Amino acid sequence: MVFLFIPLSNTICIAFLHGMISVQRVSKNYSSKQVLDQITLEIKSAKVVSLIGPSGCGKSTLLRIIMALIKQDTGNVFIDDEEITSQNSLEIRRKIGYVIQKGGLFPHLTARENCAITAKFLGWDSKRIDSRIQELADLVKIDHEIIDRLPSKLSGGQQQRISLIRALMLDPNILLLDEPLGSIDPMVRYELQTDLKEIFTSLGKTVLLVTHDLNEAAYLGDDIVLMNKGKIIQRGTIDNLIEHPADSFVQKFVNSQRSIRVG
Numbered sequence: 629m630v631f632l633f634i635p636l637s638n639t640i641c642i643a644f645l646h647g648m649i650s651v652q653r654v655s656k657n658y659s660s661k662q663v664l665d666q667i668t669l670e671i672k673s674a675k676v677v678s679l680i681g682p683s684g685c686g687k688s689t690l691l692r693i694i695m696a697l698i699k700q701d702t703g704n705v706f707i708d709d710e711e712i713t714s715q716n717s718l719e720i721r722r723k724i725g726y727v728i729q730k731g732g733l734f735p736h737l738t739a740r741e742n743c744a745i746t747a748k749f750l751g752w753d754s755k756r757i758d759s760r761i762q763e764l765a766d767l768v769k770i771d772h773e774i775i776d777r778l779p780s781k782l783s784g785g786q787q788q789r790i791s792l793i794r795a796l797m798l799d800p801n802i803l804l805l806d807e808p809l810g811s812i813d814p815m816v817r818y819e820l821q822t823d824l825k826e827i828f829t830s831l832g833k834t835v836l837l838v839t840h841d842l843n844e845a846a847y848l849g850d851d852i853v854l855m856n857k858g859k860i861i862q863r864g865t866i867d868n869l870i871e872h873p874a875d876s877f878v879q880k881f882v883n884s885q886r887s888i889r890v891g
Contacts, residue, residue: 646708647673647801647834649694654703656689663689664700665858676828676835678849680842685855687838691804694836696720707802725795729807731787733779739790740775747797764793769823785816805837809844821847842885854878
């Protein structure tokens with residue numbers, strides 16, 4: 629349990645720092661294949677961390693374990709010092725916003741219905757739901773007029789913005805994003821990267837972002853976690869990875885994406 633003591637005049641205020649993630653010695657196997665091998669990862673409150681690596685290195689599996697969608701074989705995961713268990717996994721999920729590639733919107737529901745689904749389940753009234761959707765539509769820079777369209781009537785970029793609204797609907801302390809921009813046109817992707825950076829900065833939430841793109845990882849993340857074959861190989865800034873690669877894999881991975889934009 630971590631507390632911040634902030635003096636105000638002659639008094640002491642105690643504020644709990646929300647949004648901490650702690651992964652401790654987590655492993656996961658599928659049949660005879662080891663997907664995660666003794667992963668330990670600490671993410672402090674309000675930090676943005678980019679998780680990167682080649683396909684099949686275990687990035688998405690790690691995200692799903694943190695989201696309590698699947699169970700690790702060994703090890704422990706803590707959210708704000710509370711260990712995820714089978715008993716509290718549903719409660720933990722409601723504290724985390726989750727965005728996947730292509731948005732993952734339900735095709736038979738309108739954008740508004742997709743955004744409202746969990747809030748309705750929790751008993752929010754329609755006025756509160758509509759107010760929150762309007763607030764978030766402004767935040768993610770999407771036209772209010774498209775909110776009542778079906779996903780099939782939205783562009784890829786619009787679908788991702790709606791998916792982000794859905795993830796933020798309950799005002800979670802943590803956001804997990806699994807290749808959210810991977811299937812989007814490059815120009816739209818550039819705009820979304822810029823908007824995501826602004827959103828992360830303004831909201832101050834803890835963010836773990838999975839991507840294949842080192843440029844994107846450097847632009848959006850406070851630091852980068854590079855994985856390979858189920859292990860964390862190196863963690864640091866983009867400059868650290870470029871100038872002080874931990875091994876030959878890191879060097880090859882960085883060199884394979886030669887044009888790095890971090891500003």
